[in-house]
Amino acid sequence: MVKKILAKTYVYFILFLMYLPIFLLIVFSFTDSDSVGVWNGFTFKLYGDLFKNKELMTAVGNTILIAFVSAIVSTIIGTLGAIGSYYSKKRTRKVIEGITQLPVVNAEIVMALSLAVLFVALGFSFSFFTLVIGHVVLTVAFVFLSVKPKLQQMDPNIYEAALDLGATPRVALYKVMLPEILPGIVSGFMLSLTLSLDDFIITQYLKDPSFETISTYIQKILAKHPVPPEVRALTTFIFLIAVLAVVVNNVSAYRHSKKINSMKEGK
Amino acid sequence: MSFRFQRKYLSIPYIVFFLLFIIVPIFLIIYYAFTDKATGNFSFINLVHFFSDMTNINVLIISLVFALATTVICLIIGYPVAYILANKKFNKNKVIVMLFVMPMWINFIIRTGATRDLLTWIGLGGGTHPTFATLVGLVYNYLPFTILPLYSTMLKMDRSLIEASADLGANPVQTFIKVIIPMTMPGIVSACTMVFMPTISSYVISDLLSEYNIVLFGSYIDLYFNQANWNFGAFMALIMLILVGISVVVTRKFSKEENARTSLW
Numbered sequence: 001m002v003k004k005i006l007a008k009t010y011v012y013f014i015l016f017l018m019y020l021p022i023f024l025l026i027v028f029s030f031t032d033s034d035s036v037g038v039w040n041g042f043t044f045k046l047y048g049d050l051f052k053n054k055e056l057m058t059a060v061g062n063t064i065l066i067a068f069v070s071a072i073v074s075t076i077i078g079t080l081g082a083i084g085s086y087y088s089k090k091r092t093r094k095v096i097e098g099i100t101q102l103p104v105v106n107a108e109i110v111m112a113l114s115l116a117v118l119f120v121a122l123g124f125s126f127s128f129f130t131l132v133i134g135h136v137v138l139t140v141a142f143v144f145l146s147v148k149p150k151l152q153q154m155d156p157n158i159y160e161a162a163l164d165l166g167a168t169p170r171v172a173l174y175k176v177m178l179p180e181i182l183p184g185i186v187s188g189f190m191l192s193l194t195l196s197l198d199d200f201i202i203t204q205y206l207k208d209p210s211f212e213t214i215s216t217y218i219q220k221i222l223a224k225h226p227v228p229p230e231v232r233a234l235t236t237f238i239f240l241i242a243v244l245a246v247v248v249n250n251v252s253a254y255r256h257s258k259k260i261n262s263m264k265e266g267k
Numbered sequence: 268m269s270f271r272f273q274r275k276y277l278s279i280p281y282i283v284f285f286l287l288f289i290i291v292p293i294f295l296i297i298y299y300a301f302t303d304k305a306t307g308n309f310s311f312i313n314l315v316h317f318f319s320d321m322t323n324i325n326v327l328i329i330s331l332v333f334a335l336a337t338t339v340i341c342l343i344i345g346y347p348v349a350y351i352l353a354n355k356k357f358n359k360n361k362v363i364v365m366l367f368v369m370p371m372w373i374n375f376i377i378r379t380g381a382t383r384d385l386l387t388w389i390g391l392g393g394g395t396h397p398t399f400a401t402l403v404g405l406v407y408n409y410l411p412f413t414i415l416p417l418y419s420t421m422l423k424m425d426r427s428l429i430e431a432s433a434d435l436g437a438n439p440v441q442t443f444i445k446v447i448i449p450m451t452m453p454g455i456v457s458a459c460t461m462v463f464m465p466t467i468s469s470y471v472i473s474d475l476l477s478e479y480n481i482v483l484f485g486s487y488i489d490l491y492f493n494q495a496n497w498n499f500g501a502f503m504a505l506i507m508l509i510l511v512g513i514s515v516v517v518t519r520k521f522s523k524e525e526n527a528r529t530s531l532w
Contacts, residue, residue, distance in 0.1 A: 007351045011363065014348055018370050018410065021381035036381075037388035077280050084278025096278060099285050102293075105460075105515050107468035109485050110504045113492055114292030117501065121295060137288050144281070169272050198375045200471055215376045222475055226387070227380040235377055242372035246365050 029232035046233040053230045059217040070135030071192035078143025079185050086151045103141045112205035127208050134206035135196045143188030150184030299501035313502035330484040334466035337405040341413040341462050349417035379475050397480035404476035412461040420454030456521035464514050
């Protein structure tokens with residue numbers, strides 16, 4: 001019993017430490033002091049300021065835009081890559097799986113720098129296009145790795161069955177294979193979004209100088225100042241979205257496991 | 268002969284993308300690393316330049332020390348957390364595991380800024396305590412990446428072996444060293460690679476937390492690349508690449524654990 005209390009206390013203490021900086025920002029988002037640690041009385045003023053801060057709002061919009069565009073591109077290329085490699089000869093498949101590990105293990109700064117060198121060598125100027133390429137490099141391997149296990153779990157005969165029943169290969173892909181591997185595609189997409197939203201290094205190297213995301217915009221300010229007051233209000237929103245994501249994720253996982261269980265029971 | 272659709276063709280865009288934007292850039296880095304900036308010819312000048320200046324070697328050594336310290340601290344804090352979370356006696360709740368992952372969804376720069384402001388507020392900021400502040404920032408950021416792989420290995424651990432060890436007369440310390448540690452080795456190795464390499468190459472955390480008092484290898488590369496000295500920057504990136512390669516080889520020996528980042532969703 002004592003052991004259990006000690007164990008729980010330890011876990012909650014570490015959790016408390018991990019959330020402390022974030023909660024500090026959230027608590028001080030309800031006062032309009034210049035930095036955390038100074039309480040100027042309760043007010044929602046920063047939430048108003050947040051939406052009036054044009055630069056920050058543009059950065060938020062840019063962050064979301066680049067995350068969705070790159071996640072969509074990554075999901076398409078990565079999913080097709082996984083399907084294609086699954087049906088390739090063993091040697092080709094091993095090569096594709098090998099190169100997939102490259103962006104996973106490589107240091108982000110090396111990828112960012114090498115891509116920047118490539119674009120300069122090709123005479124490209126940094127733009128939204130180069131930024132999308134950078135984010136796809138960052139995320140595409142994770143889509144591949146999310147889809148691959150779903151292909152392995154799939155019954156290989158159903159695709160053949162669809163062809164035998166007269167479906168064209170394209171229809172069989174869309175109507176038979178795609179629904180089977182959809183959970184892997186969705187988690188790959190979500191993972192891409194998360195990685196892209198959070199990214200700093202690749203973005204910093206490959207963006208148009210006038211284009212700012214949340215990360216690059218705040219980093220520039222942090223070099224000389226504390227976390228800007230409006231960003232404290234922004235953190236509250238990001239935190240709420242993260243909580244929502246966890247809840248949705250857990251609920252759907254719970255439903256999914258219930259469904260699997262009832263299927264196992266033969267209902 | 269007409270074109271006939273085969274499913275294996277679907278991976279062509281993926282392969283072309285990797286060739287163009289991942290493999291060719293790596294070769295470009297190698298090319299620039301062994302090219303003299305002034306003449307454009309093949310040369311070892313960047314290599315000589317790097318190893319003849321003690322400042323460069325020092326940055327590399329300091330980065331390795333910081334990476335080692337961060338990894339050890341993360342393991343010391345994270346190992347018991349993972350052990351408790353994976354033990355049904357203490358925890359049946361998956362939500363607590365999710366709570367350890369959730370800070371990763373808050374923007375990394377905001378988290379780092381918040382940590383710095385907190386440390387400055389309580390008087391332990393990078394201006395006065397650069398080493399402490401940097402270590403706190405690094406450990407804070409990489410702790411979830413330590414806990415996740417450890418947790419997933421420990422879930423698969425055969426607990427009857429622990430009881431057997433106790434039944435056969437081992438004391439708890441012996442059981443820990445001889446039974447639990449070897450069983451969780453894949454998780455430990457995977458946690459180490461998730462922390463060690465990124466620490467060397469990370470530059471935002473050390474820059475912000477130490478208030479530019481501590482320069483890790485990542486910021487050093489960034490510094491040189493910003494000064495438009497490609498060739499020397501490329502050589503340092505190549506060193507980074509070699510370190511990554513070594514860590515991959517070491518990991519392969521110990522574990523086939525999947526990357527902890529993929530278990531985020």
